[in-house]
Amino acid sequence: xxxxxxxxxxxxxxxxxxxxxxxxxxxxxxxxxxxxxxxxxxxxxxxxxxxxxxxxxxxxxxxxxxxxxxxxxxxxxxxxxxxxxxxxxxxxxxxxxxxxxxxxxxxxxxxxxxxxxxxxxxxxxxxxxxxxxxxxxxxxxxxxxxxxxxxxxxxxxxxxxxxxxxxxxxxxxxxxxxxxxxxxxxxxxxxxxxxxxxxxxxxxxxxxxxxxxxxxxxxxxxxxxxxxxxxxxxxxxxxxxxxxxxxxxxxxxxxxxxxxxxxxxxxxxxxxxxxxxxxxxxxxxxxxxxxxxxxxxxxxxxxxxxxxxxxxxxxxxxxxxxxxxxxxxxxxxxxxxxxxxxxxxxxxxxxxxxxxxxxxxxxxxxxxxx
Amino acid sequence: xxxxxxxxxxxxxxxxxxxxxxxxxxxxxxxxxxxxxxxxxxxxxxxxxxxxxxxxxxxxxxxxxxxxxxxxxxxxxxxxxxxxxxxxxxxxxxxxxxxxxxxxxxxxxxxxxxxxxxxxxxxxxxxxxxxxxxxxxxxxxxxxxxxxxxxxxxxxxxxxxxxxxxxxxxxxxxxxxxxxxxxxxxxxxxxxxxxxxxxxxxxxxxxxxxxxxxxxxxxxxxxxxxxxxxxxxxxxxxxxxxxxxxxxxxxxxxxxxxxxxxxxxxxxxxxxxxxxxxxxxxxxxxxxxxxxxxxxxxxxxxxxxxxxxxxxxxxxxxxxxxxxxxxxxx
Ligand SMILES: Cc1cc2nc3c(=O)[nH]c(=O)nc-3n(C[C@H](O)[C@H](O)[C@H](O)COP(=O)(O)OP(=O)(O)OC[C@H]3O[C@@H](n4cnc5c(N)ncnc54)[C@H](O)[C@@H]3O)c2cc1C
Ligand code: FES
Numbered sequence: 001x002x003x004x005x006x007x008x009x010x011x012x013x014x015x016x017x018x019x020x021x022x023x024x025x026x027x028x029x030x031x032x033x034x035x036x037x038x039x040x041x042x043x044x045x046x047x048x049x050x051x052x053x054x055x056x057x058x059x060x061x062x063x064x065x066x067x068x069x070x071x072x073x074x075x076x077x078x079x080x081x082x083x084x085x086x087x088x089x090x091x092x093x094x095x096x097x098x099x100x101x102x103x104x105x106x107x108x109x110x111x112x113x114x115x116x117x118x119x120x121x122x123x124x125x126x127x128x129x130x131x132x133x134x135x136x137x138x139x140x141x142x143x144x145x146x147x148x149x150x151x152x153x154x155x156x157x158x159x160x161x162x163x164x165x166x167x168x169x170x171x172x173x174x175x176x177x178x179x180x181x182x183x184x185x186x187x188x189x190x191x192x193x194x195x196x197x198x199x200x201x202x203x204x205x206x207x208x209x210x211x212x213x214x215x216x217x218x219x220x221x222x223x224x225x226x227x228x229x230x231x232x233x234x235x236x237x238x239x240x241x242x243x244x245x246x247x248x249x250x251x252x253x254x255x256x257x258x259x260x261x262x263x264x265x266x267x268x269x270x271x272x273x274x275x276x277x278x279x280x281x282x283x284x285x286x287x288x289x290x291x292x293x294x295x296x297x298x299x300x301x302x303x304x305x306x307x308x309x310x311x312x313x314x315x316x317x318x319x320x321x322x323x324x325x326x327x328x329x330x331x332x333x334x335x336x337x338x339x340x341x342x343x344x345x346x347x348x349x350x351x352x353x354x355x356x357x358x359x360x361x362x363x364x365x366x367x368x369x370x
Numbered sequence: 371x372x373x374x375x376x377x378x379x380x381x382x383x384x385x386x387x388x389x390x391x392x393x394x395x396x397x398x399x400x401x402x403x404x405x406x407x408x409x410x411x412x413x414x415x416x417x418x419x420x421x422x423x424x425x426x427x428x429x430x431x432x433x434x435x436x437x438x439x440x441x442x443x444x445x446x447x448x449x450x451x452x453x454x455x456x457x458x459x460x461x462x463x464x465x466x467x468x469x470x471x472x473x474x475x476x477x478x479x480x481x482x483x484x485x486x487x488x489x490x491x492x493x494x495x496x497x498x499x500x501x502x503x504x505x506x507x508x509x510x511x512x513x514x515x516x517x518x519x520x521x522x523x524x525x526x527x528x529x530x531x532x533x534x535x536x537x538x539x540x541x542x543x544x545x546x547x548x549x550x551x552x553x554x555x556x557x558x559x560x561x562x563x564x565x566x567x568x569x570x571x572x573x574x575x576x577x578x579x580x581x582x583x584x585x586x587x588x589x590x591x592x593x594x595x596x597x598x599x600x601x602x603x604x605x606x607x608x609x610x611x612x613x614x615x616x617x618x619x620x621x622x623x624x625x626x627x628x629x630x631x632x633x634x635x636x637x638x639x640x641x642x643x644x645x646x647x648x649x650x651x652x653x654x655x656x657x658x659x660x661x662x663x664x665x666x667x668x669x670x671x672x673x674x675x676x677x678x679x680x681x682x683x684x685x686x687x688x689x690x691x692x693x694x695x696x697x698x699x700x
Contacts, residue, residue, distance in 0.1 A: 035423030
């Protein structure tokens with residue numbers, strides 16, 4: 001991590017302007033190459049899913065079952081992460097293709113796209129890592145930072161985090177309902193009920209598709225197809241959980257208090273996004289399979305830039321961070337995952353005492369302006 | 371709700387051939403995909419073209435009659451000066467390109483049964499819908515009983531007449547068709563007086579006119595026949611009579627997008643620029659494909675200059691500009 005110099009408020013705004021410039025540059029250069037990328041990827045995903053399901057129909061041959069399940073799991077991961085997540089962010093809206101547009105896309109997971117867009121694009125991306133605002137901090141169920149009050153229930157969190165990994169898609173769908181806000185009156189129970197119905201309908205469709213329709217179509221291969229689909233769904237869940245937790249919860253990712261938001265400038269917003277996010281190192285295929293959430297920093301700085309551009313701008317973002325003396329956290333998947341789990345285990349126990357970053361100014365004096 | 375564009379977005383066509391008509395005009399032969407509804411000669415169709423990864427919609431008259439043996443339809447495009455889409459279509463489109471098609475629409479068509487005497491007055495690329503009608507007549511008219519058709523067509527020079535060769539040979543072959551070609555660079559612009567000379571009974575005929583705004587307006591002013599016998603097709607909206615409304619911030623509530631709009635850019639274009647899926651058709655205020663609900667604010671009708679709009683009004687985004695901050699439910 002570069003030097004001890006900390007950005008002054010002036011520098012912070014300069015940092016923001018540099019990022020704005022970078023963003024404008026990318027937007028001006030969007031074109032056929034990018035459109036070709038997403039269309040090709042969708043075509044590959046569709047073919048993978050088809051061949052996966054076809055292979056599973058022949059799953060009395062064990063290798064066909066393994067290959068089919070693997071193809072289907074890969075297809076589901078691509079669909080949810082590099083395609084669905086990013087399309088729903090509006091990253092491809094600039095093409096004006098109604099088939100690849102944030103307002104029309106529905107994805108292969110339990111969360112209805114609409115609800116997810118609200119809880120993710122708006123709540124999480126706007127209030128990233130702000131305690132009491134960003135519900136993604138531990139998905140409201142885990143204690144992942146010392147600033148969250150300890151409660152004996154957290155003793156069980158290593159266990160239920162593992163469970164959450166397995167059933168991640170349902171976890172997200174229920175989490176989107178913001179049920180914990182109902183008792184305090186911050187959420188209208190009627191609205192929650194309507195959303196619950198939408199979630200239930202979506203889950204029903206998903207279950208019918210993977211656990212009834214396709215197995216029935218397979219006739220004698222009913223059971224292997226059902227098991228293959230289930231394995232693919234579980235694998236996708238665990239993978240998504242792993243990548244997403246590595247994005248904000250490893251050592252190095254910071255959390256903030258609400259007063260940090262008061263009068264927050266563009267530059268400060270960028271800095272908060274940067275400090276709250278961690279990248280994962282890897283090759284091109286890994287980045288695609290992670291939906292380019294391995295470039296979590298770039299994604300949080302520019303949530304609506306097409307994901308195929310993150311790898312290209314990453315070295316420039318990193319160079320900017322170095323120039324402004326800001327940390328740029330990145331590590332291997334193994335290291336980041338280890339770090340996340342260490343945190344989940346440590347935070348299951350009470351303590352340690354620490355103040356959120358707004359109160360530890362000398363190092364990162366982003367509060368200087370407020 | 372199903373987005374109207376969705377259906378349009380689904381309907382594709384493949385460009386089979388691009389044939390130069392003049393130095394700056396070309397005919398695109400398009401094979402429509404499944405779902406295409408046969409058009410009536412004279413109708414237009416919205417065409418969506420991907421240029422540098424972005425989809426652009428424009429309207430073009432179909433220049434062929436339906437029922438071609440090869441199953442294709444054609445549009446004939448003139449590269450407008452500085453025209454983004456038209457230039458791309460004329461100069462850079464390769465056979466094999468896939469384009470999007472909307473639904474054929476428009477009332478600039480021949481009635482059933484045919485009136486006995488017809489007059490077409492066209493200029494430049496305004497010949498395109500009329501070419502489709504002539505094509506249609508050709509296949510349906512028997513020479514002896516056919517109607518009496520006069521075509522008065524203007525173009526700068528003989529070489530610049532779109533479909534020049536075809537029109538001349540058609541006129542030579544068909545007794546029912548009289549062609550008057552006017553080359554405006556040497557003979558000057560066609561005036562209503564010229565029309566009366568070339569076709570003395572012109573106001574007694576059923577008339578179809580398509581060309582530059584000035585010509586259309588002049589003919590409409592001199593028309594003395596019944597209004598329902600004069601058919602006018604405009605390729606461009608009537609010029610804005612009043613300039614400069616205030617403009618303002620436009621919020622698209624369905625998609626959560628926002629953009630600043632000046633007082634002379636249609637909300638349709640503002641929305642497209644912001645990445646909102648804007649339904650559209652003719653893009654000039656005639657088809658109502660683009661209507662959207664106004665949640666708040668007021669808009670200026672770009673054809674009349676009138677500022678209007680109450681909460682819940684359905685407005686045509688292609689001819690409405692922002693008059694102050696506006697919220698549209700799209
Ligand atoms: C019902 C209908 C039918 C049409 N049929 C045809 C057709 O058969 N063949 C055809 O070539 N065009 C036709 N047009 C016009 C076409 O839709 C486009 O407006 C035209 O091609 C210019 O688009 P552009 O993207 O190239 O220009 P833009 O980039 O949008 O505009 C660039 C410049 O061109 C000017 N311009 C805009 N429209 C026109 C126009 N119609 N003619 C000349 N200059 C213009 C603008 O004022 C601007 O200065 C039709 C339009 C309508 C409404
Ligand atoms: S697009 Fe036809 S009326 Fe607006």
